[in-house]
Amino acid sequence: MKPSHIAFAAVTLCLGSATFAAETIKIGALLPLTGGSSPLGLAVRDGQRLAVAHINARGGVLGRNLELVELNDESKPENAAQNMKALLAKGVVACSCGVNTGVVLAYQPVMQAAKLPNIVPASAGTKLTKAFQNAPEGNYTFRVQASDTLQAQMMVDYAVKKGYKKIALLHDTTPYGMGGHNDMVKQLLTHDVKAVAEASFKVGDTDMSAQLAKAKEAGAQVLLVYGIGTEQGHIAMTGAKLGLNLPIIGSWANATDSFINVAGAHAEGAISPQTFVEGANSASGREFEAAYRAEYKRARMTNPTAAAGGHDSILLLAAAIRQANSTEGPKIKAALEKLSTPVPGAIATYKTPFSDDDHEGVNLSSALMAIWKKGAIVRAPL
Numbered sequence: 001m002k003p004s005h006i007a008f009a010a011v012t013l014c015l016g017s018a019t020f021a022a023e024t025i026k027i028g029a030l031l032p033l034t035g036g037s038s039p040l041g042l043a044v045r046d047g048q049r050l051a052v053a054h055i056n057a058r059g060g061v062l063g064r065n066l067e068l069v070e071l072n073d074e075s076k077p078e079n080a081a082q083n084m085k086a087l088l089a090k091g092v093v094a095c096s097c098g099v100n101t102g103v104v105l106a107y108q109p110v111m112q113a114a115k116l117p118n119i120v121p122a123s124a125g126t127k128l129t130k131a132f133q134n135a136p137e138g139n140y141t142f143r144v145q146a147s148d149t150l151q152a153q154m155m156v157d158y159a160v161k162k163g164y165k166k167i168a169l170l171h172d173t174t175p176y177g178m179g180g181h182n183d184m185v186k187q188l189l190t191h192d193v194k195a196v197a198e199a200s201f202k203v204g205d206t207d208m209s210a211q212l213a214k215a216k217e218a219g220a221q222v223l224l225v226y227g228i229g230t231e232q233g234h235i236a237m238t239g240a241k242l243g244l245n246l247p248i249i250g251s252w253a254n255a256t257d258s259f260i261n262v263a264g265a266h267a268e269g270a271i272s273p274q275t276f277v278e279g280a281n282s283a284s285g286r287e288f289e290a291a292y293r294a295e296y297k298r299a300r301m302t303n304p305t306a307a308a309g310g311h312d313s314i315l316l317l318a319a320a321i322r323q324a325n326s327t328e329g330p331k332i333k334a335a336l337e338k339l340s341t342p343v344p345g346a347i348a349t350y351k352t353p354f355s356d357d358d359h360e361g362v363n364l365s366s367a368l369m370a371i372w373k374k375g376a377i378v379r380a381p382l
Helices: 005-012 038-057 077-089 101-114 148-161 175-190 209-217 229-241 257-267 283-296 304-324 329-336
Strands: 025-031 066-072 118-120 141-143 167-172 197-201 222-226 248-250 271-274 368-373 376-379
Touching: 025 038, 025 077, 025 304, 038 066, 038 257, 038 283, 038 304, 066 077, 066 304, 077 101, 101 141, 101 175, 118 304, 148 175, 148 222, 148 248, 148 271, 167 175, 167 209, 175 197, 175 222, 197 209, 209 229, 222 229, 229 248, 229 257, 283 304, 304 329
Parallel strands: 025 066, 118 141, 167 197, 167 222, 222 248, 248 271
Antiparallel strands: 271 368, 368 376
């Protein structure tokens, strides 16, 4: 009988500070562990640690244990290149890095130059997997998260399917928010629809009165919002204070604790595209949930899509290293592009998820719409 996640979940408690053998295979985890995006970074790390423990309990990879090398990026693009160089100096052979799109864009050139494969567990910026698509050395950025383009498609299609005719668009002014906004505009055009109002906000803004007043004046029936969870929460709160209770369809950060911690009861009914929620349909998804509960002992999973992305990115890297029979970056990249054995993950069972020219591991078949209901994020009604 194969050991399950549950059997070894407890060993992850001190994983971040454990002593590893000299011959471990080091995987970099450059994530925001403090600051506004830390709920997402910590959730990614939760999933990564579970996956590392799972793999090591089964004998590791190539006869060696995996070691997660964790580093705090503080959501600061200005420190990104230096942080990536610090990971390289620690001997990492691949990465599961990326929550903030702007941060990933800032360190991508360093990764490319080092030929260091990275499976992005959370950052959704469409351009991330395309920035080096035509590079002579090959593209070293992969993703196991719904891209902005995919999320925008799901958000717009859901709003149109629900019969909303007057749609307002709101977005933050980061590369993440602006990219998502552009993708939503393009997707609306496929339905021959134009937004009745568009407005932006900055990270850190708490009063969204001006943006919501613009939507109200235009007669908006629904808000499509692209931004991190905290600001989406302030949109819900400000709307409630103004008595403007418009439905919110937000990007995936809508399903994070940073959203509900601000929105409180006003989070009820908010909808977003996700790759994972509790109550998984697959055996591997249920095993992941059980391991999470056994290890972290929380009433519910914190930021489930981020946790699942962290978990699955490690499983995919391990599968590629095993197939390549090597820890050399170019060989790991080549294996990722031609994985020959299915990898059962929390989000999906990955059957050749990547190719030479497509580094997106998530598509419509492995994504879903979710809704906040009684303090939990669950599948949204179709």
